[in-house]
Amino acid sequence: MAKLLLRSNSSSFLAGRFPLIGGAILALLLLWALWFLVNPNPTSTVSTVSENLGESHCNCGTQTINMTHDPPDLTYFDDPVLSYMLENPMENWDNKRREWLKHHSSFAGGARDRILLVSGQQPEPCKNPTGDHLLLRFFKNKVDYSRTHGYDIFYNNVLLHPKMSSFWAKLPVVRAAMIAHPEAEWIWWVDSDAVITDMEFKLPLEKYRGHNLVVHGWTQLIYEKQSWVSVNAGVFLIRNCQWSIDFMRVWASTGPQTPNYAHWGHTLKSIFKDKIFDESDDQSALIYFLYKEKEKWADKIYVESDYYFQGYWVGIVDTLTNSSETYLEIERGDRRLRRRHAEKVSEHYGALREQYLRDAGYGGGSWRRPFITHFTGCQPCSGNHNPMYTAEACWKGMERALNFADDQVLRKYGYMHVNAEDLSSVNPMPFDFPARENV
16 A cells, blocks of 8 residues: 555656646757857857767767768758859858768768878879879878778869869869768878878877868968978868868969969069969968968968978988888887787777887987878979989989888788888788797
8 A cells, every 4th residue: 555655646746747847848948949049150160060960869889881871851962053163152061061960870970080081193194104103102002091090082183173283283172072071070182292101190180179271381480481381281181161161262262263363473472582483372372371361260270390290201211211120129029019910900009009109209300100201392293303302312212102101001911022112022021020039
C-alpha cells in the first residue's frame, strides 16, 4: 500500500507541475531561437560551425564519410546564378557552407581540420626538356604527402581566367576550390616548384585558429623595410570562409584582368624600393594590403616565420644530408622507430619521433627536416632560371630534395635510394634498419 501511495504521490507531483516545466522549456527554446536571429554573425569563420556540427550532430569517432549520398535538399549548388569565378561576388558564404554541412552530416566530423591541397602548372608542355619530368616528381611529392595525412588534392593545368596567367593563375583556382569543396576548412596552395621535405610534419592548425590566411614572411621586413620579398606568396593556407572570399577579390583587383593593372605596377614599385620590375604581381600586392590596409586585413593574416612553412632552397639543400644522418641516429637508439609499419599509420611514428626533436628548433641552424623547400627562381618548366644561380645548382638541388622526400615514402614500401642524387636506383631496406651493428 505504501508503494502504491508513493507512486500516486509522485505522479500527482509531476502532473501538478508539468505546465510549469513545459513553460520553462518553451521559454528557453524561444530565447535560443531569438539569440540566433539577433546574432547571425555573418563574418564568422566556418570553423565554429564545423565544430558545432561535427561534435553535436554526429558521432565523430564512429561515423564515416558517405560519398555515395547527396540528399535532395536544396543547397547553394542549386542556385542558377552561382559563380565559381573570382571576380563575381559571393555573399553569405559561411551560411551556405553551414547549410551544406547540415545536409551532409557525415562530412561534419573533423571538418575544422580538413585540408584540400591545391597546386598546378601551365597548360602547355614544358620548354625545358626535363621540365615535365621534374613537375611530375614535384606533383608525386604532393600526392605522397596528401595520402600520408589523409588530405584531398586538386592539381590544375588549365587557366581558369584567360588573363590571369603565371603567378596570378593560382587565385581563380583557389576560389573555385573553395566552392567545389565546402567540406574543407582550409585550402592549401603549394607552388608546383615546392617540395614537401618533411613528410611527417603537420601544419599546426591550432596555432592559426584566430586567422584566415597564413603566409611565410617577416613582419619587420613588411612594416619597417617595405620589402617586396618580406612575404612569399608561393605557399599559403587560406580558410574557406567569407573573409577569404572577400579578401581574394580585393587581392585580385590588382591583377592583369583589371584596367588598373599598369597603375598598380607603378604603385607597388614606388612603395617597395627593392622591387626590380614595375609589373603588378601577387606577392607585392599581398604585402601592399598588409602594409597599407593593416587595420582592415592584417589581424586575420598570420605571417609565419617560426618554421619552414616554405623555405628558400639555397640555404636548405646542403643541409639535407646532415639532417638524414641525425634522423638515422635517432632511429638507431629507439627500436620503435625502426619498426616496419603500414603507411596508413605513419602519423603515429611521426608523433613518436617528436620527443627527440623538441630541442632541435626550426628554421636556419636546425637539424630538423625543413617542412617545405621552395625552388624559387629555378623555373624547372621553362628552364629560364634566375641568373644568380647556375642551371646545375638548380637541377642538382631539386634532385636531392625530391630524393630526400621520396626516401621517406619509399621506406614504407621497403626500399631506399642508393644515394641522394640518383633518380632511379634503389636498394631493398634491411630488416631493423638502421640498427647499429651488434645491437
